[in-house]
Amino acid sequence: MSIKVKLYMSYLAMAIVPVILLCLFMLFLFFAGNEQDLREFTEAQKNESFNQAIVYGELLYVLREQQEKMDDPAYLSGLQEKLSMQWAGILLTRDGIVSEISPFLEGMSADEDWQHVVDEGKNELFLDLYRFKSQRIPFVYTDGSEGEAIIYYRSEPVPIFWHPLSIAASLLFVGLTSLLLTYFVSRSIIRPIRSLRAAALRIKDGDLSYEFQEELTRKAAKQNEISQLASAFEEMRIRLKQSIDQSLQYEENRKLLLSHISHDLKTPISAIKGYVEGIMDGIANTDEKRIRYMETIYRKASDMDQLIDELFLFSKLDLHKVAYDFKLVDMIKYMNHLAEEQRFDMEKAGVRLQFEVVADEPLLVAADPDKLYRVFTNMLDNSVKYMLDDGGNSDHLVLLRVGKENGFAKIEIEDTGPGIDPSDLPHIFEGFYRAEQSRNSETGGSGLGLAIVSQIVSGHGGEVWAENKADGGARFCIKLPLAAEEESEGGVMT
Numbered sequence: 001m002s003i004k005v006k007l008y009m010s011y012l013a014m015a016i017v018p019v020i021l022l023c024l025f026m027l028f029l030f031f032a033g034n035e036q037d038l039r040e041f042t043e044a045q046k047n048e049s050f051n052q053a054i055v056y057g058e059l060l061y062v063l064r065e066q067q068e069k070m071d072d073p074a075y076l077s078g079l080q081e082k083l084s085m086q087w088a089g090i091l092l093t094r095d096g097i098v099s100e101i102s103p104f105l106e107g108m109s110a111d112e113d114w115q116h117v118v119d120e121g122k123n124e125l126f127l128d129l130y131r132f133k134s135q136r137i138p139f140v141y142t143d144g145s146e147g148e149a150i151i152y153y154r155s156e157p158v159p160i161f162w163h164p165l166s167i168a169a170s171l172l173f174v175g176l177t178s179l180l181l182t183y184f185v186s187r188s189i190i191r192p193i194r195s196l197r198a199a200a201l202r203i204k205d206g207d208l209s210y211e212f213q214e215e216l217t218r219k220a221a222k223q224n225e226i227s228q229l230a231s232a233f234e235e236m237r238i239r240l241k242q243s244i245d246q247s248l249q250y251e252e253n254r255k256l257l258l259s260h261i262s263h264d265l266k267t268p269i270s271a272i273k274g275y276v277e278g279i280m281d282g283i284a285n286t287d288e289k290r291i292r293y294m295e296t297i298y299r300k301a302s303d304m305d306q307l308i309d310e311l312f313l314f315s316k317l318d319l320h321k322v323a324y325d326f327k328l329v330d331m332i333k334y335m336n337h338l339a340e341e342q343r344f345d346m347e348k349a350g351v352r353l354q355f356e357v358v359a360d361e362p363l364l365v366a367a368d369p370d371k372l373y374r375v376f377t378n379m380l381d382n383s384v385k386y387m388l389d390d391g392g393n394s395d396h397l398v399l400l401r402v403g404k405e406n407g408f409a410k411i412e413i414e415d416t417g418p419g420i421d422p423s424d425l426p427h428i429f430e431g432f433y434r435a436e437q438s439r440n441s442e443t444g445g446s447g448l449g450l451a452i453v454s455q456i457v458s459g460h461g462g463e464v465w466a467e468n469k470a471d472g473g474a475r476f477c478i479k480l481p482l483a484a485e486e487e488s489e490g491g492v493m494t
Contacts, residue, residue: 017173017177021169021173021177051085051086052083052087052088052153055079055082055086055088056135056151059079059090062075063137063149067140067141067142068142070139070141071141071142076092076100080102080103080104083102083104083153084102084104086153087130088104088151089101089103089105089108090102090149090150090151090152091105091114091118091149091150091152092148092149092150093147093148093150094141094146094147095145096118098115098118101114102152105127108128108130109127109128118150125152128159129159131154132152132154132155133153133155134150134151134152134153135151135153136148136149136150137150137151192226192227192229192230195230196230196233199237203240208237208241208244210237211234261311265307268301268303268304269300272300275293275296278293279293307448310452313374313452314451324368324459326366326367326368327368327369329364329365329366329367329369329372330364331365331367331409331411331480332357332359332362332363333362334372335355335400335411336357338373338376339353339355346380349388350388351383351384351387351397352396352397353398354397354398354399354400356400356401356402357401357403358401358403358404359404363409363482364482365482366460366481367460371456371459371460372456374453374456375457375478376411376413378449378452379413379453379476382449382476383413383415383417383474384415387415387416387417389418395416396416397415397416398413398414399414399415400413401413404482405479407482408479408481408482409479409480409481410478410479411479411480412477412478413475413477414469414473414474414475415474416473417473417474418472418473419469419472419474420466420468420474425466428450428466429450429453429454429464429466430451457478457480460480460481461480461481462479462481463478463479464476464477464479
C-alpha cells in the first residue's frame with residue numbers, strides 16, 4: 001500500500017472513527033438514562049416541532065377570532081395539556097400582569113419568578129437544563145383589557161450539558177484516533193527512512209559496496225513511495241560506484257595514453273637521431289645519401305607533427321572542449337563534392353573511388369562541415385592504407401554510398417581490402433588501438449584516426465560502426481540525424 005493511500009485512509013479514519021465512537025458514547029448515555037427506544041425517541045423529536053406548530057396555529061386562530069375562550073378555564077386546561085405533551089407551555093398576561101401559568105412550566109422550574117421573566121422580555125430560558133424559546137402573541141380580551149400569550153417551547157431535545165460533553169468527547173476521540181493512526185502510519189515510514197540514513201552514512205564514509213535492502217522493495221505488490229525512494233537511492237549508489245569506477249578507468253586510460261604517446265613519439269625521434277648521427281659521423285658521404293637521409297628525417301618529423309595534431313584534437317574531443325559550428329548541410333551534395341575532391345589523390349595512389357546515391361530527396365543534416373571533412377578523410381585514408389598494404393588484391397576500389405534510413409542520413413564506405421579481424425571489430429574506434437599486424441606507425445598509423453571519427457560523430461548525435469562484407473573487405477557506416485522541418489526552412493550549405 002502506498003504512503004499516499006495510507007495517509008488518505010488515516011485522514012479518513014480521523015474524521016470517521018471519532019464520529020462513530022461519539023455516536024456509540026451517546027447511545028450509551030441514552031440507554032443509561034432509561035430512555036425509550038432510539039427509533040421512538042427520534043420519531044418523537046420529528047413530531048414535536050410539527051405538533052408545536054399545530055397548537056400554535058390553533059391558538060393564533062382563537063386569539064384572533066374567539067377571544068372569549070381565553071376566559072374559559074376548561075379550554076385553557078386542555079390547551080396547557082396539549083402543549084405539555086409537546087414540551088411547551090403558555091403564560092397569559094392581562095394588562096401586563098401574569099394571570100395564567102402553565103403547570104408544565106411550573107413543574108420544570110417551581111421557583112421561577114415568571115412575572116420577572118415576562119417583564120424582562122427574555123426570548124430564551126433554561127429550564128431543568130433544557131433550552132426553551134418563546135413566542136409572544138398580543139391580543140385583546142372580550143372586556144377590552146390588553147392581553148399577551150407567551151408560548152415557551154423546547155428548542156433542543158437534549159440537555160444543555162450535552163454540548164460541552166459531546167465537544168469534550170469528540171476532542172478526546174479525535175486525539176486518541178490521531179495518536180494511534182499517526183503511530184502506526186509513521187512507523188511504516190520512519191523505519192525505512194532510518195535504514196536510508198544508515199546507508200547514506202555508509203556512503204559518506206566511502207563504502208559504496210553497501211547494498212540497501214528494504215523489505216518493501218522485495219515485494220512488488222507492496223511498492224510505495226518509500227520503496228521507490230529506496231530503489232532510487234540504490235540506483236544512485238550503483239551509478240555513483242560506476243562513476244568512481246569509471247574515473248579509475250579513466251585514470252588507467254590516461255596512464256595507458258601516456259604509454260602510447262611515449263612509444264609513438266620515441267620511434268620517430270630515435271630514427272631522426274640515427275639519421276642525424278649518420279650525417280654528423282659522415283656515413284652519408286655522398287649527396288644522394290644526404291638527400292635520402294634528409295627526406296627520411298623530414299618524413300619522420302611530419303609523422304610526429306601529424307601525431308601531435310591528432311593527439312591534441314583527440315584530447316579536446318575527449319574533454320568535450322571542441323566547439324562545433326553547426327550548419328544545415330545537404331549530405332548528398334556534400335558527399336558528392338568530397339568524392340570529387342578525393343578522387344584525384346586516390347587514383348594517383350591506385351585506388352578507384354565510386355559515389356552512389358540511394359535517396360530520392362535532399363538529406364539535410366545539422367553538421368559542422370569542417371569536422372565532417374576530418375571524419376571522412378580519416379576513414380578514406382584508413383581504407384586506402386589497408387588496401388595498399390594488402391598485396392593479394394590488385395583491384396582497389398572504395399565505394400561511397402549515401403542514403404536515408406529511419407530519419408537518419410546513412411553514409412557507407414566500402415573497400416576491397418583484407419577486412420577487419422572479428423576480434424578487432426569492437427575496439428577499432430578506441431584511442432591508440434591498432435591491429436597487431438600494423439602495430440608500427442609506418443603502416444598502422446597513430447591509432448587515433450578512427451577514435452577521432454567516433455568522437456566527432458557522437459558530437460553530431462550520430463553513430464558509427466564497422467563490419468565485414470560477405471564478399472570480403474570492410475564496410476564503415478555512419479548515421480547522422482536528419483534536421484527537423486522547421487530547421488530545413490533555413491539556409492542550406494552544400
